[in-house]
Amino acid sequence: MEKDQHNTVVFSASKRELFTANNGYKSLQKRLRAQWRIQSFKEELSVEKLKGVKLWITAGPREKFTALELEALKLYLDGGGNVLVMLGEGGEMKYDTNINFLLEEFGIIVNNDAVVRNAYYKYFHPKEALVSDGVLNRAISRAAGKVVTGISEDENIGNNTQPLTFVYPYGATLSVIKPAVAVLSTGSVCFPLNRPILAFYQGKQSGRLVVLGSCHMFSDQYIDKDENNKIVDVVLQWLMTDNVQLNQIDAENPEIADYSMLPDTGCLSEQLRGCLQEGDENPRDFTSLFDMSLFNQSVDTLPQVISTYKQLDVKNETLTLITPQFETPLPALQPAVFPPAIDDFPPLMLDLFNLDETFSSEKVRLAQLTNKCTDEDLEFYVRKCGEILDVTPNLDKEQRDAKHILERIFFQVVEFKKLNQEHDIDVEPQFTPS
Structure with a gap:
């Protein structure tokens, strides 16, 4: 079934808006589409085109409205229509619009400034301001579901009793006076x-009119951050229904501070400043104030200087520049910075060697091994002796136990003995009978 004509929500797209229904506000469009019909106006506004419209939205207009368009919006509001206006940091000056001409008739002005968070938390950019104590009317927290148990509506309590945290990105402040x-x-x-x-x-x-200083707050990028979605729901409830009733005590005396302007000290420091000391009156002939003798060049003494060269028997030639040597009583200035802390390379991975085992003789190593071992370490003792005497490398891996090492040594001793006996036989003298 087609929705009623009076249930139409219109997004303005005729003033080069920063956000439209299909560009940056798709999440908000989905929320509204459940109950309302969505349209986009790209033509010039008029009273006839706004007939039957429930809500008119503009998000960051970057062109000026004509006088007829502003008059049509005023008649639309006076006739019971609803308007949602959102701008951004810099206000009208940055967006090059004139929407304040309409808003100031209802007590609201978007300032040409920006909101910045003083302390970093959660969001990196300072203009992505996270506000945790910004509720001025307790009805907003109550409509958002932030109800403090045990506190009635009639109690005169502070405005920040219901914590409602939201992010306010790239926005400006407002100047609000009654009836707003x-x-x-x-x-x-x-x-x-x-x-x-x-x-x-x-x-x-x-x-009803709602003015928000940040059009980014309800965009697709920030609408689901923190509790921005609850702020959207409260704004739409107040615009489209009668479910939200503002607290009159908080509405009469909101806890807001005066808007104080600070001087631009950086700009003022670059400007010339006049001396505060009062001087004498200037004479009529101001040229008499100049003392020309201080910076005067004269060639009257040049002949006398040239004749001095001849008297002193000095060549009349151009003097060369002598490099001056200045004595500095203080050391040279150096920048007050710390040198960079550069990590050293890790030490080289060298193998550990036992110098005694490497450079000691076989007899010394055998003696050290003998002093360490007892009768119970006979197997270990024989194996280590085999390694020291280079017997173990000559054996197979399966035969490197104490028994085979001793067997190898005995065979070597026997072979050595045989060699000695053969040598003795060869050198034995042969006696022949006489």
């Missing part, structure tokens, strides 16, 4: 401190 009501502020951590960022206005014919 400020409902959200920058809190105590962001600068400017405790300044309005969201304001409501309700006309006599039930027409």
